[in-house]
Amino acid sequence: MPEVTQLAEFSLIQRIAKRFGELRNQTLVGIGDDCAITQPNSKNLQLITTDLLVEGVHFNRHFTNSRDIGYKAMVANLSDIAAMGGTPLQFLTSIAIPPSFTRKDVDALYEGIMKPAKASGVALIGGDTSSSPKKLFLSLTLIGKVKPSHVIHRTGLQVGDEIFVTGTLGDSNAGLRILKTPPHKHIPRASLTWLSQRHLRPTARLRAGQLLAKHKIATAMIDLSDGLSGDLARICELNSVGATVNITHLPISKALCTYAHYIGKQAYKIALQGGEDYELLFTVRPESLPRIKRWKTQGLLDATHIGTITPKRKGIQIITPAGLLQPMRIKSYDHFQRRQH
Amino acid sequence: MPEVTQLAEFSLIQRIAKRFGELRNQTLVGIGDDCAITQPNSKNLQLITTDLLVEGVHFNRHFTNSRDIGYKAMVANLSDIAAMGGTPLQFLTSIAIPPSFTRKDVDALYEGIMKPAKASGVALIGGDTSSSPKKLFLSLTLIGKVKPSHVIHRTGLQVGDEIFVTGTLGDSNAGLRILKTPPHKHIPRASLTWLSQRHLRPTARLRAGQLLAKHKIATAMIDLSDGLSGDLARICELNSVGATVNITHLPISKALCTYAHYIGKQAYKIALQGGEDYELLFTVRPESLPRIKRWKTQGLLDATHIGTITPKRKGIQIITPAGLLQPMRIKSYDHFQRRQH
Numbered sequence: 001m002p003e004v005t006q007l008a009e010f011s012l013i014q015r016i017a018k019r020f021g022e023l024r025n026q027t028l029v030g031i032g033d034d035c036a037i038t039q040p041n042s043k044n045l046q047l048i049t050t051d052l053l054v055e056g057v058h059f060n061r062h063f064t065n066s067r068d069i070g071y072k073a074m075v076a077n078l079s080d081i082a083a084m085g086g087t088p089l090q091f092l093t094s095i096a097i098p099p100s101f102t103r104k105d106v107d108a109l110y111e112g113i114m115k116p117a118k119a120s121g122v123a124l125i126g127g128d129t130s131s132s133p134k135k136l137f138l139s140l141t142l143i144g145k146v147k148p149s150h151v152i153h154r155t156g157l158q159v160g161d162e163i164f165v166t167g168t169l170g171d172s173n174a175g176l177r178i179l180k181t182p183p184h185k186h187i188p189r190a191s192l193t194w195l196s197q198r199h200l201r202p203t204a205r206l207r208a209g210q211l212l213a214k215h216k217i218a219t220a221m222i223d224l225s226d227g228l229s230g231d232l233a234r235i236c237e238l239n240s241v242g243a244t245v246n247i248t249h250l251p252i253s254k255a256l257c258t259y260a261h262y263i264g265k266q267a268y269k270i271a272l273q274g275g276e277d278y279e280l281l282f283t284v285r286p287e288s289l290p291r292i293k294r295w296k297t298q299g300l301l302d303a304t305h306i307g308t309i310t311p312k313r314k315g316i317q318i319i320t321p322a323g324l325l326q327p328m329r330i331k332s333y334d335h336f337q338r339r340q341h
Numbered sequence: 342m343p344e345v346t347q348l349a350e351f352s353l354i355q356r357i358a359k360r361f362g363e364l365r366n367q368t369l370v371g372i373g374d375d376c377a378i379t380q381p382n383s384k385n386l387q388l389i390t391t392d393l394l395v396e397g398v399h400f401n402r403h404f405t406n407s408r409d410i411g412y413k414a415m416v417a418n419l420s421d422i423a424a425m426g427g428t429p430l431q432f433l434t435s436i437a438i439p440p441s442f443t444r445k446d447v448d449a450l451y452e453g454i455m456k457p458a459k460a461s462g463v464a465l466i467g468g469d470t471s472s473s474p475k476k477l478f479l480s481l482t483l484i485g486k487v488k489p490s491h492v493i494h495r496t497g498l499q500v501g502d503e504i505f506v507t508g509t510l511g512d513s514n515a516g517l518r519i520l521k522t523p524p525h526k527h528i529p530r531a532s533l534t535w536l537s538q539r540h541l542r543p544t545a546r547l548r549a550g551q552l553l554a555k556h557k558i559a560t561a562m563i564d565l566s567d568g569l570s571g572d573l574a575r576i577c578e579l580n581s582v583g584a585t586v587n588i589t590h591l592p593i594s595k596a597l598c599t600y601a602h603y604i605g606k607q608a609y610k611i612a613l614q615g616g617e618d619y620e621l622l623f624t625v626r627p628e629s630l631p632r633i634k635r636w637k638t639q640g641l642l643d644a645t646h647i648g649t650i651t652p653k654r655k656g657i658q659i660i661t662p663a664g665l666l667q668p669m670r671i672k673s674y675d676h677f678q679r680r681q682h
Binding site: 019020035036038040041043044046048049050051052053054055056057058089090092093094095096107110113114124125126127128129130131132133134135137139141143145 | 360361376377379381382384385387389390391392393394395396397398399430431433434435436437448451454455465466467468469470471472473474475476478480482484486
């Protein structure tokens with residue numbers, strides 16, 4: 001009998017969705033997008049998403065404090081609402097607390113959860129709490145809303161659409177490496193701190209998602225939790241298309257540049273393969289390029305044009321710094337650990 | 342620094358609710374009832390509840406198979422919707438799967454979840470899945486609806502109201518004892534099986550809750566997850582009242598009677614203190630007694646009149662089989678393990 005650690009290959013979520021998922025009771029989108037969508041009224045769609053963090057899988061308490069754990073759990077959920085162009089409203093917590101957790105730890109965890117929640121106007125409305133034999137488990141369920149005409153799905157893009165990502169890529173992954181294996185004496189402290197913070201305190205791109213939604217300009221959108229290569233492959237598969245990404249166009253932070261230089265690695269490789277960016281990947285029709293550019297200039301949207309959607313037969317390719325077309329190495333951050341359904 | 346195992350005394354949930362809970366974004370009821378309530382439209386209220394099962398805390402895989410774990414997780418959530426008179430609609434799963442879980446186990450778990458879900462017309466619309474270092478962790482979030490005029494809260498009862506419970510009490514607790522310490526050679530097999538099944542496969546009293554809601558007859562309602570004494574104490578505290586329960590009126594199954602006889606324990610004590618009944622405790626005005634009686638005769642409602650709401654100063658009392666008034670021993674099933682917020 002195969003163990004569940006092998007289940008990634010069996011595509012657990014797809015099996016579950018196929019066998020047990022259903023669209024009924026005002027459900028418009030079930031398993032398979034960033035959020036489920038229901039329609040309790042005609043004015044707004046309701047977005048619902050849940051995100052689970054498990055100690056020893058998603059975080060290591062040796063270098064992640066309770067406040068950071070809570071913070072990231074909330075951002076992971078907010079990011080799913082952002083990826084559909086929605087506005088987050090309320091959330092519930094489900095938490096199993098190990099004996100090693102003090103009262104102060106619990107308070108810090110909730111303070112961490114509440115910080116991005118409050119900044120986004122989200123209210124804690126309920127939950128369930130339990131003791132845990134050994135490990136901390138934290139699952140948040142977040143509810144949001146979006147106008148029916150504004151919602152952005154993972155599907156809907158076409159060949160010829162231009163691919164954008166918000167923010168910079170790979171910082172979180174570099175931050176995780178730094179936190180895992182200190183010290184790094186030769187690397188400038190400012191870079192180390194910045195990258196670590198991007199790992200511990202990522203940003204949910206709610207305003208970017210809402211802007212794109214409001215102007216109906218994105219043909220598809222997904223948030224990058226598994227890394228650019230993995231999530232791009234996923235959205236391409238869903239839409240039966242290919243993609244070409246120009247490596248030299250990938251948005252790389254100065255800190256990642258510095259770090260990559262010091263460890264003798266190419267920054268773009270970290271940007272391609274790294275996970276937990278929580279940036280948005282979206283596509284637009286070519287005629288929307290001027291508008292995106294204008295928003296960028298006006299400081300309304302921090303997004304970078306990284307490539308183009310191609311026919312499926314071309315697969316997923318990169319243009320290397322030398323100008324060569326090569327197949328992209330698809331390496332998901334961790335399929336079984338962070339695959340949301 | 343106090344550890345979290347001691348946090349029951351600090352009333353963790355109340356602290357969290359006080360510090361972080363908020364009523365906004367169309368939220369009508371937050372932490373503190375069986376479900377949170379939001380109002381996405383004027384026609385219906387939305388009920389949201391989450392329930393968490395942790396291996397080694399809520400279930401023991403030595404005598405609970407994956408199907409049973411899933412089944413009970415869903416019933417615990419459905420029961421919260423029932424306790425507000427609502428209709429369940431959709432749910433999301435958050436699950437962390439340990440290496441010891443096979444693919445077959447995962448399928449069985451979902452089959453267990455889906456059985457009462459399908460019977461109640463509830464659709465799986467999303468979730469998140471992760472590996473777990475060692476223990477299974479399962480959190481479900483269930484969404485339901487109820488008409489604004491039908492919703493039944495934990496508060497609203499008055500002195501003089503009559504107290505009812507659905508079904509029979511204590512079976513689940515007896516079933517747990519049986520499963521924990523087999524064999525029981527002298528006790529009739531039919532009783533053992535029935536009680537074990539009541540523990541592993543409880544029933545959410547959705548129809549009873551909806552009937553009471555529709556006819557606006559219940560002044561307050563709660564589902565019994567922590568045991569009659571604990572949950573009665575909770576609802577009394579919330580409403581600043583006392584209660585008197587007539588022990589001889591407690592609904593005891595034939596199987597529990599038999600079991601209690603064989604182990605030399607009084608059945609009513611198990612009924613009072615046992616947890617995970619998932620029956621409904623509700624109160625009605627005395628003038629509603631004939632209607633409840635009629636419904637009982639017609640087979641529409643399986644509920645038993647067990648006592649009366651009294652002024653707070655009288656406390657929570659029992660009338661013993663000998664006709665004596667005594668304070669009720671309040672023993673919650675397990676405060677920290679199963680306190681929902």
